[in-house]
Amino acid sequence: MEMMRMAMSPAMSSATAAAASEDEGDLRRGPWTVEEDMLLVDYIANHGEGRWNSLARCAGLRRTGKSCRLRWLNYLRPDVRRGNITADEQLLILDLHSRWGNRWSKIAQYLPGRTDNEIKNYWRTRVQKHAKQLRCDVNSKEFRDVVRHVWMPRLVERIQADAAAAGEVAAPAPVSAAATRSMSSPAGAMYLHHQQIPLAAGAMVVAPAVSSEAYHHHGCGGGGDTSCSEPSQAAVTMSPDDASSTLRSSSAAAENDTIHGDVLSGSWSELLATTTTTTIAATAGLPDFDELGDFEDNLWSLEDIWLHQQC
DNA sequence: AATTGTATCAACCGCCAACTG
DNA sequence: CCAGTTGGCGGTTGATACAAT
Numbered sequence: 001m002e003m004m005r006m007a008m009s010p011a012m013s014s015a016t017a018a019a020a021s022e023d024e025g026d027l028r029r030g031p032w033t034v035e036e037d038m039l040l041v042d043y044i045a046n047h048g049e050g051r052w053n054s055l056a057r058c059a060g061l062r063r064t065g066k067s068c069r070l071r072w073l074n075y076l077r078p079d080v081r082r083g084n085i086t087a088d089e090q091l092l093i094l095d096l097h098s099r100w101g102n103r104w105s106k107i108a109q110y111l112p113g114r115t116d117n118e119i120k121n122y123w124r125t126r127v128q129k130h131a132k133q134l135r136c137d138v139n140s141k142e143f144r145d146v147v148r149h150v151w152m153p154r155l156v157e158r159i160q161a162d163a164a165a166a167g168e169v170a171a172p173a174p175v176s177a178a179a180t181r182s183m184s185s186p187a188g189a190m191y192l193h194h195q196q197i198p199l200a201a202g203a204m205v206v207a208p209a210v211s212s213e214a215y216h217h218h219g220c221g222g223g224g225d226t227s228c229s230e231p232s233q234a235a236v237t238m239s240p241d242d243a244s245s246t247l248r249s250s251s252a253a254a255e256n257d258t259i260h261g262d263v264l265s266g267s268w269s270e271l272l273a274t275t276t277t278t279t280i281a282a283t284a285g286l287p288d289f290d291e292l293g294d295f296e297d298n299l300w301s302l303e304d305i306w307l308h309q310q311c
Numbered sequence: 312a313a314t315t316g317t318a319t320c321a322a323c324c325g326c327c328a329a330c331t332g
Numbered sequence: 333c334c335a336g337t338t339g340g341c342g343g344t345t346g347a348t349a350c351a352a353t
Contacts (some may be wrong), residue, residue, distance in 0.1 A: 005317085031321075031347085052337070069339075070322070105341060120342075121320055152327090 028062045031188045032071055034070040036061055039077055042066055079230050081113030086160070093119055094127075094147055 028036075028143075043059035051066030051073070061068060074080070085093070089111055096107040100121075104116035111119065131138035134146060 028322075051338070065338075066324095066340090067322080074321075102342065116341075117321075124343095125319060 029062055029067070032075075034064070037071070037076060040072060044072060044076075070117075074117045079113050080115060082118065085114075085118075085126075087155050087158045089114065089124075091152060091159065093122065094152055094155070097123065097127075098148070161297065 038043050039059050052069045056065050056068045100106055102121045108114050108119050130139045131143045136143045210301040
């Protein structure tokens with residue numbers, strides 16, 4: 001399987017480019033060839049990861065240690081998943097980014113098999129594209145509000161619909177908070193309190209008990225401050241491993257259900273006109289968020305959405 | 312069919328913190 | 333303690349694929 005993936009790797013088609021730089025000196029740059037990939041995979045299989053510079057030399061690769069590390073982590077590692085960011089994963093990315101900002105590696109810890117590079121690419125291509133459509137900055141309050149009140153609920157709907165379509169234990173309409181909270185987000189896990197939660201794939205996960213008060217207490221306070229809301233809570237309530245198990249089951253179903261691409265594939269104007277999840281956003285444009293007051297400017301997450309949907 | 316525009320993603324770069332001798 | 337090295341991270345770029353005209 002791994003070999004199949006490597007065979008389909010773009011490295012194959014770029015042999016020419018790589019060859020062009022081959023005789024430039026000691027170190028090669030540019031796309032990796034299949035041969036290089038095999039050298040690296042074989043070496044790590046036999047010796048494990050180690051100091052990357054010496055690894056590169058010992059493996060007979062004329063690459064920098066950095067380049068080898070990057071190739072391994074982002075592409076060759078056996079457990080790496082690529083392509084088709086699922087709705088579950090999109091939701092988790094949006095949620096975690098709202099707390100931590102561009103801490104890609106940190107966010108990636110909660111998406112098993114996904115690399116920081118891929119998440120970063122997803123953000124830059126998909127999310128920033130939507131910000132562009134709305135003619136606002138991706139970091140602006142306006143855009144974050146749209147994400148919170150439109151995009152994320154939309155994702156929740158999508159995940160629920162897919163779960164229902166798969167004939168699983170689905171929450172009855174109207175949107176049940178319990179079902180909504182069964183999302184794979186650490187924020188969702190806050191509510192679970194050792195409940196057994198039906199996931200998209202029908203798998204069950206037992207969430208650790210942590211009070212939502214404690215979660216609130218650790219919320220971010222300052223605009224764009226990514227140093228707060230350390231995963232202290234997230235880590236307690238759902239470690240990367242917990243998140244992994246959750247996501248593995250849900251994303252497996254998602255793959256079967258061909259959740260491909262972006263939930264917001266249409267235009268934002270269409271979406272704002274048709275979305276049913278958040279009437280506040282759909283009927284009167286975006287709400288006066290200044291009056292919401294419950295949470296601070298940059299403190300928004302799935303939890304906030306759920307609270308507001310209940311109101 | 313050819314050209315142009317856009318999206319995607321692998322790979323590189325530079326910075327910084329941690330590690331090592 | 334210090335200087336050099338290494339690893340990790342976020343930002344950016346360039347090649348390629350795909351879609352639209």
